[in-house]
Amino acid sequence: MASIDLKGVRKVYQGNVTAIHALDLSIADGELVVLVGPSGCGKSTLLRMIAGLETITDGTISIGEDVVNKKEPAERDIAMVFQNYALYPHMSVRQNLEYGLKNRGTPRDEIDRRVNEAARILEITPFLDRKPRQLSGGQRQRVAMGRAIVRQPKAFLFDEPLSNLDAKLRGQMRIEIRRLQRSLKTTSVYVTHDQLEAMTLADRLVVMNGGRIEQVGKPIELYDKPASLFVAGFIGSPPMNLLPIAALQAIAGGTMPNLPTGTDIVGIRPDEVVVGSGEGIALSGTVELIEPVGGESHLYVRVEGLDQTLILVQQGRASVGEADKVDFVLPLAALHGFNKESGLRVD
Amino acid sequence: MDTKRTVFPSQGLPYLLVAPQLIITIIFFIWPAGQAVKSSFEREDPFGLSTSFVGLLHYLRLFQEPDYLASVGRTALFALAVTIISMGLALVLAVAVNRLIRAGTAYSTMLLWPYAVSPVVAGILWWFIFNSSTGILPYMLEFFGLDWNHQLNGTHAMILIIVAASWKQISYNFLFFLAGLQSVPQSLNEAAAIDGAGPFKRFWTIVFPLLSPTTFFLMIVNLNYTMFDTFGVIDATTAGGPNQATNTLVYKVYTDGYIGLNLGSSSAQSVILMLFVIVLTVIQFRYVERRVQY
The missing domain is CATH 3.40.50.300 (P-loop containing nucleotide triphosphate hydrolases)
Structure with a gap:
């Protein structure tokens, strides 16, 4: 010992x-x-x-x-x-x-x-x-x-x-x-x-x-x-969605929350994204692919104006089908802020 | 194992393709060997006009002939000495080269050169070095009060052919040992190091046991080598002498048959040697082919 x-x-x-x-x-x-x-x-x-x-x-x-x-x-x-x-x-x-x-x-x-x-x-x-x-x-x-x-x-x-x-x-x-x-x-x-x-x-x-x-x-x-950013992307499966603020602002339209200065990327865990409506940044996109894992379903969603595909986790079966439109919300409390330059978290 | 099958357009082609090798084997190996077996049961008159069947006479005589029995003992000594010396030194060299990271290939290449030297040339090289009147080694041995003369001293002659034959075989053994050492996973060595075994102990308890298939294979090959391929070395240095001291079985086949023209006895001797090789080969196939898994 x-x-x-x-x-x-x-x-x-x-x-x-x-x-x-x-x-x-x-x-x-x-x-x-x-x-x-x-x-x-x-x-x-x-x-x-x-x-x-x-x-x-x-x-x-x-x-x-x-x-x-x-x-x-x-x-x-x-x-x-x-x-x-x-x-x-x-x-x-x-x-x-x-x-x-x-x-x-x-x-x-x-x-x-x-x-x-x-x-x-x-x-x-x-x-x-x-x-x-x-x-x-x-x-x-x-x-x-x-x-x-x-x-x-x-x-x-x-x-x-x-x-x-x-x-x-x-x-x-x-x-x-x-x-x-x-x-x-x-x-x-x-x-x-x-x-x-x-x-x-x-x-x-x-x-x-x-x-x-x-x-x-x-x-x-x-x-x-x-x-x-590295830890955010490495820990957790499926990995955290990391989205550039600028692109998000352009599509979500004005209603951006007050994030600490220096934040230019926000991250959100796939299971924290809420399908439907609610408080937060509201987005909508097209479901490209659904992976039914059993207890949960992984939705790969393409949003107009964003370069990467978003991953959403829904408990149980998916409420939508492939190629369907889906509305979802990124709750503000669940957002992680990062600085692109330094790669570090901003609180 | 998945084997690749080739489909030939006609039935005759595969036979045609192996024919050259088969013809060479039959003309130069199978047919002479058959002739040797045949003539070992026959006696020919001095003028070659008539041959008569004599059964096992030549064999029975061989085992009563003191010269032949002495040659068996001599060959055993020679074979064991060459095998042990050439394998031992080759293993030491292989272990040393295996530890090198960068210069390993250069050393390997140089260590392989003696294998490219023909047995006769190897014999003559050592004959020069050991030459009692002009050689460098007898000159140096004189300082230790040793009067080297392999032309007169049977023991000296035996040492000479053992050294010459071993030197040539080290390269071959070295290559196999090096390959064997490189296939022992590094992690086994590391695990043993953590388990508290020093380098020497690691070698003898982990590496050497894992080399045993290679060692066994080489032992068989080396025994075969000393029995047959050393003819050139002996012929170029001592020619079996002095006073039969280096007349090994394979050399005796030649002296009795070609010099003494006693073809019946010589054939019987070569048949016995042939049987010996067959036994060694069977042993090799039976035991060496069993692979050790890492």
Whole structure:
């Protein structure tokens, strides 16, 4: 158990390519922090720097009290779950679980106790004598988790551990990881590009873009108050509608609310748009496409005078058909204001 | 596996296309091999006027002949030494090159050159280096009080052909080991590093076991190489001498058959070698073809 502190951490690759720009982040003891962002945003690099698999160009990384910059991965007392699981193919599941403990000279009876305990928790006891290739994707994933928990490390590092599973299994494993992490209370850093996974798992969410942190906070805070255009567009599915004020003003006709100075883009979540009439900016458009998801319907609406298609979410079945006209309102309280130049939120 | 099927316009065309290869194989391999099997059961009179069937006589005599049995032992020593030395050094080189990020290709290319050298030339190269009157190595060995002379000393002669044959085979082994190493996923190494294994331990507990299909394949290929392809090396350096010290099985086939003109015995010897290759090939197909999944 330990906290993880990153201070002014930078990573510059050969050829002067900066992967991580001076970055600060504190992860509290027992917390599950999710790093999320698009491909190439530096989230995996950052995780590998914490693990000791990448060197640190500048700044310090500490795990617990120790600065670990110069320490080998083995000395950092962390465990990592890899995207491809990285199970040792020539060893049985049991040997895979034992490997890290044996290398550290753990006594035999302690090894057996921990391996059996981990196997019980993860329900992989029946497979202990099989080779990894004889297991399904989900089972391999469990073994990879098992290899991490038998070590009882200071921290777990997850590098997109669920991205090789099918959607249903991914949902199940997500819940299991959350449950496991809550009961073990081990500090965890979890990297994913899947914003749904990020939202549901995280105690705190770190949204990264281009080697920088865009915003840190509780998932719901990020959803409710995205600090930048990037976060607004990245968190939430379907994504937030981001509309230029100027175009909106031209079609909505005069009745624009008083927005803070500097606002030139407004955002609104698809599920906050009200179909029909009411208080706010009234618009109308043509339904191009309806995606019935089941519990809700996603309407893609084209509005005369706007470049992009608006997305509306209606609970249950859609009240209109494709190619129909639809009237809707953007309630003022639901609007998020952003500045185009800086890309930041304006309050 | 999805195989691509090609439909030929006429039935004869596919046979026509494989014909050149088949003809070469039949004329230069199958037919001579058949002749060897046939003549290993026959005895020919000194003038080549009559041949008579003698059954297993040549084989039975071979196994009672001390020269032949000594040659079997010698060949085993030679084969094992060359296999171990050339595979061991090749593995070390492959691991070293695999660690390089930029210069890797340049080193690989240079390390492959010895393979392009013909066995005879390789033999002569080492014969020059080891030459007791003009070679550089005996000159240096003299400082250690060692009087190198492979023309007189059987052990020296054996060392010479082992060195020459190994040197030539390292390139081949190196290439396969390098390819094998590159197919071991990097994440396994990283996982083992996090699991507390140092570089040396990682190699022996993770990488080397995963290389085992390559290692086994190379072992078979190397044994085959030492049994057959080393004829040129031996002929160019020691010609089987001194006093039979480097007369391996394949060289003995040649000396008994072509120099001694004892074709019956020579044929029997080559049939035994042929059987040995067949056994090795069967082993290889049975076990090596089972792939290890990563």
